[in-house]
Amino acid sequence: MQYVVITYLCLGILLYFLLGGADFGAGIIEMFTSSKNRSKTRKTMYQAIGPVWEANHMWLIIAIVILFVGFPHIYTTMSVYLHIPLLIMLIGIIARGTAFVFRHYDAIKDDMQWLYNRIFRYSSFITPLFLGIIAGSVISGHIDTQATDFLSAYVYSWLNWFSIAVGLFTVALCGFLAAIYLIGETNDAHDKRRFIKKAEFMNVAAVVFGAMVFIAAQRDGIPLIDWVFKNTIGLSAIILASLSLILLWYLLIKGKTKVLRLLAGFQVTMILLAISYAHFPNFIRLKSGNAISLVEAIGPEKTIYSLGLALLLGSILILPFLGYLFYKFQKKEE
Template sequence: MLYVVIIFLWTSILLYLLLGGADFGAGIIELFTSKKNRSITRKTLYAAIGPIWEANHMWLIIAIVILFVGFPAIYTTMSIHLHIPLTVMLLGIIARGTAFTFRHYDAVKDDMQKLYNPIFEYSSFITPLFLGIIAGSAVSGHIDLNASTFLEAYIFSWLHWFAVAVGLFTVSICGFLASVYLIGETDNEPDRMRFAHKAQFFNIAAVICGVLVFVASLVENIPLLDWVFGNWVGRIAISSATLSLILMWYQLYQGKIKLLRPLAGFQVTMILLTTTYRHFPNIVILKNEEYLSLIEHSGPEKAIYTLGTALLVGSLFILPALFYLIYSFQKRDKMIED
């Protein structure tokens, strides 16, 4: 049952990155859109993220609950030593959701829209930035359980080049996902090409930020190269992601958009698989070659069994409900258009 729980944890992180990441990316796209095109961009964003924007954070909640119940030592360590970036990320989620709701459903359209819009845009950038910082910090080896000062314990555990580079890479990935997803939401060629250009921009940004991640890992003696290229899983995953990227752009230039979303999702899945496979089950790598393992530092057997059972049973309700939610919104939009 322990491996069932671990699979649910990894899957919830992946789904949050694919769905929640694209949700954040929508705001990032708006931030990097010229003023004359922002109105049409917002209209497209509402149609795209409206059906699932409230459900996206469900995957983050599931991941947190799994860590809290099944791996309390890991949850405690991260929530203590990374409490500052965690707090910023959560505040970003709250600010973003609040601004999105008020600017979309506010009955009165007044000057407050000038406040809602920048809050939505900048929190869409800040939230995935700190999500990536948290992820990078967890495997950087900078968390020191024996730290004797505030700076060593709560600042330098996450404020370093590698974590910041991973944060910027996460932002670019979110923008890339949203751009690709939005291509299929447009009904005219000019808008489709505009989002295609956004996808190109964030694709290039992801490559640049990815290079920065590797450079930072070399500077800080983090064995990222070995994690990625030191095993056959990593080599196959990276090769597959590269080939799927080429296929995706070929499909786009051919005017075929049906496979764009699956291909973009596959690329992100391969990246996550590559960066997590090599050091599994060590989910948190600490200073002085210490670590926190999903196997060695799991909770009591009864807690794991109960948690695994709850996840299996819950998935029978959550997944059909999510698919029905998306179907309902798509059907409603089609009826409105007709």
């Protein structure tokens, strides 16, 4: 059963990255849209993510619940040493979710919209930035459980070049996923062209920030290059991701939307796989050189058994219902 639980944890994180990421990205796209096109983008975006956005964010809840029930030591280590970025991310989640709903459900459309829009855009940027920073910090080996002073225990654990580069990389990936998703959500030729432009822009940004992640890793002494290139799975994942990039640009120019989505999702999955496979099942790398592993930090047997069962039963209820939701509200091609 422990592998069921670990699989669900990885799946939850991946799906949150893809679906929640595309959702954050929609706000990032809005941020990088010139003000004359903004209201149109907003409308497309609302139709596209309105019905599904809350479900997309449930993956975070699933992942966090699995962590605190099944891997309490990992959950509490993160909570203690990454308290500050987690807090900022949470503020972002609160601000973004409420601003999105408020701007739609305010019965009178007046100057308040300006405020909701601002909050929505900034929090759509800050939240994935800090999610990325947290993800980067977990594997960066900067978490120091023996630290005695405030800065090295609670600040340098996440405030370092590598974590920030991963954060920016995450933002670019979210924007990229969203742009690809939005291309398929509009029938307007002008809009389609705009989203294709955005996807291209975000793709270039992702490549640039991706390179920065490698440079920062080198600078901070993180063996990222070894993880990715000296490991068969990591290497093949990164090769597949790069090859699919060529196909992706070809399809972008052709404007094939449905395949494009799958391909973008595949690409991001491959990137995550390449980064995490080499040190799996180690989840948190510590400054002392030790690591907290998913297999070793796993909770007591009975807990894992019932958690696994709950997840399996839950999926039988959730997945068909969720699939139907996406199916029912996707844009019909005219």
